[in-house]
Amino acid sequence: MITDRFGRTINYLRLAVTDKCNLRCFYCMPQEGLNWLSRAELLSYPEMLRICSLLVRMGVEKIRITGGEPFVRKDIMPFLAEVARFDGLRRLTVTTNGVLTAPLVPELKKMGIHSVNLSLDTLDRDRFFAITYRDEHDAVMQTLEQLLHHNMEVKINAVVMEGKNTQDIIPLAALTKDLPVQVRFIEQMPFNGREAGFSGIVWNHHRILEELQLTYPAIRKLVDPPFSTAYNYQIPGHKGSIGIIAAYTRSFCGSCNRIRITAQGTLKTCLYGTGVLSIRDLFRNGLPDEEVGNALQLAIQNRERDGWQAEEKSMQKNGMHESMAEIGG
Ligand code: SAM
Ligand code: SF4
Numbered sequence: 403m404i405t406d407r408f409g410r411t412i413n414y415l416r417l418a419v420t421d422k423c424n425l426r427c428f429y430c431m432p433q434e435g436l437n438w439l440s441r442a443e444l445l446s447y448p449e450m451l452r453i454c455s456l457l458v459r460m461g462v463e464k465i466r467i468t469g470g471e472p473f474v475r476k477d478i479m480p481f482l483a484e485v486a487r488f489d490g491l492r493r494l495t496v497t498t499n500g501v502l503t504a505p506l507v508p509e510l511k512k513m514g515i516h517s518v519n520l521s522l523d524t525l526d527r528d529r530f531f532a533i534t535y536r537d538e539h540d541a542v543m544q545t546l547e548q549l550l551h552h553n554m555e556v557k558i559n560a561v562v563m564e565g566k567n568t569q570d571i572i573p574l575a576a577l578t579k580d581l582p583v584q585v586r587f588i589e590q591m592p593f594n595g596r597e598a599g600f601s602g603i604v605w606n607h608h609r610i611l612e613e614l615q616l617t618y619p620a621i622r623k624l625v626d627p628p629f630s631t632a633y634n635y636q637i638p639g640h641k642g643s644i645g646i647i648a649a650y651t652r653s654f655c656g657s658c659n660r661i662r663i664t665a666q667g668t669l670k671t672c673l674y675g676t677g678v679l680s681i682r683d684l685f686r687n688g689l690p691d692e693e694v695g696n697a698l699q700l701a702i703q704n705r706e707r708d709g710w711q712a713e714e715k716s717m718q719k720n721g722m723h724e725s726m727a728e729i730g731g
Contacts, residue, residue: 406702406704407703412661414464416660416661418728420469420475422475422727425536427534429594431727436725439665444667445682449667449681451484452691453694454488465485465491466494467485468497470727479513486513495518497521500542515554518557519559523561523570525574527540556581562588562589571614574587581641582641586646589607589610594723594725614635620637652708664730665730667685669698671704679697
């Protein structure tokens, strides 16, 4: 079991398998994209299998595959199938933008992936284009259909942004009436890969809830499961549920059970912090698993108390926020 100095147990890994993406969500990266990592800079598949296997042996029970867009990386499906077979791993999940995902759903289900987070900020094609700079709304909606058709557990992630999609809050929430999905409204975070362009949020979790209450005054609070980053709600009579994620106001750090590994194999012990260990370099310098495990343990032990502290240190070092595609969301 891995714990940090505040007694928090780590049992959840978020692994970014690429920094590349086929959308350009303005809150995540610049329109021209990023300085994409070369193949040699990325963790290779054998390296990713090795780190996942080591962490599962150290107590990680849940792995989420993310990116960039995971499905733009070539040969991702055999990799997922292999991770899904790990002894000791209880849950393997994926976060996707849904552009390429629809035809892959049956295979994902067959390999034992039963839960997918689908990013969808709007139900309107024009607003989708204005947010992502790509005309792919139909493809994403097809993925949603396929996921539901195959009885997958679906969480829809929507970042709430002033002037961009606040008119979508109610239509997205209304999806929960007939569909067994969780719609999660996420506070916008500063990870847009630019020096500027983020000046704090207008739509924090309180304001999102107030907006929901105007249309659904009977919306009720559910008990949040352990380690939940979302405040969970349900509209009476609706099949699905609603989550509000205080990603910017950071009210969940006290129970944080997760670590991240970026596409270039850097360990992050806090979303808001800098990378603290290059696993890729340890592997490529020939360190055996035991020593890599010790280094991981030490880095995790020393992690920051919360996202505010981690961000302060990170800004002192880097001076700007990375793109979420580099971190893995
Ligand atoms: N490309 C995949 C996708 O979009 O689902 C996976 C990676 S994406 C970085 C993971 C999640 O991070 C998405 O749900 C996305 O909406 C969210 N995200 C990206 N940038 C964000 C930001 N600046 N603030 C809040 N959420 C963000
Ligand atoms: Fe791509 Fe996901 Fe970032 Fe959008 S949020 S640009 S889909 S990585």
